[in-house]
Amino acid sequence: MAFRLSNNLIGILNAVTFLLSVPVLGAGIWLGTRADGTECERYFSAPVIALGVFLLVVSLAGLVGACCRVNCLLWFYLVAMFVLIVVVLCFTVFAFVVTNKGAGEAVSGRGYKEYRLGDYSNWLQKRVENSKNWNKIRSCLQDSKVCKHLQEKKWTQDQFFQADLSPLESGCCKPPTSCNFTYVGGTEWTNVTSSSSDPDCNTWSNDGAQLCYNCQSCKAGVVATLKRDWKRVAVVCIVFLVFIVIVYSVGCCAFRNNRRDNHGGWKGGYA
Incomplete structure (x- = not known):
């Protein structure tokens, strides 16, 4: 039985994300273990490592869940993506609120x-x-x-x-x-x-x-520097938010396909 389009697309996107998570995780570990590293670099290593681990785990769950039709992994992937959407949305709104005052x-x-x-x-x-x-x-x-x-x-x-x-x-x-x-x-x-x-x-x-x-x-x-940088990040977050909402929607289609296939339902067509 041929994979449906949504499953293939989720698989490809998560394969790319999985490959990207490896250098992110490696960079975080490198920052934290450098012998001549500064305190500032070590301070930022923890969030970088956390981001790398998050991308690694979630992308692996999405990849296996979509390609191997494992519903529990795809369900975990969708929950993680939903949490990510909420976090990015809240941060974007917060960033605009706290940076609306002040100028040189x-x-x-x-x-x-x-x-x-x-x-x-x-x-x-x-x-x-x-x-x-x-x-x-x-x-x-x-x-x-x-x-x-x-x-x-x-x-x-x-x-x-x-x-x-x-x-x-x-x-x-x-x-x-x-x-x-x-x-x-x-x-x-x-x-x-x-x-x-x-x-x-x-x-x-x-x-x-x-x-x-x-x-x-x-x-x-x-x-003032934080304000400038946060506004730039907030604009990027808006674009990223649109992207992950689309990916989340495709993931929902893949999850629906898995349920239909696992219950012996509709076998043909693409979604």
Whole structure:
């Protein structure tokens, strides 16, 4: 008896997913076991491994269930896919809700923007203001050397002021403009007496390992970067959601075919 179209399609899709899950799982294990790996890399290894295992198990269940007509495996596959649809939908809605507030503030005579933590959603603020979370984030920022690009530049003051800095560079690699510090070069500034009430002015350090990593402006830069990235991910999630809904529908057809075949029902035709 020929396989029906839906079973063949589910089998092919899950065979491809199974092959893709292997390098994902391998990458997660590699990140977690690297001898010279950073704390940040090890922190991200767990979700990558979890994603790899999930794809491996679900795709294997879908592949065997569709091609070998094993109803219990195909049922497990459909339940897992339904849960995935709900999770992706909830995350997409959540991402749009928590990123609807906040934007960089243009500064007169500057090519970069300044970032204020209070401009963003309360949920994001609480995440970075939590000392445990921030210690991990700060460690990641220091390990990734986000300020190295600026430290190596031989800009004049005018060149620096006109530079198009990223939110992280603006928030973590320089003191706030309101401090009125004098630019020396790279990430070095002369700390002058300032009447500014911004606590970041006292937090700033010319030490390359410290800079403004403990500043509120750095936390705001992290949140601004998260906002930008989450919006991009949310758009991708919408496309992905449409795709997995279609795959889920095809899987339902394959499950229906299996039940009919197992009960000696309709044997001909394609679905």
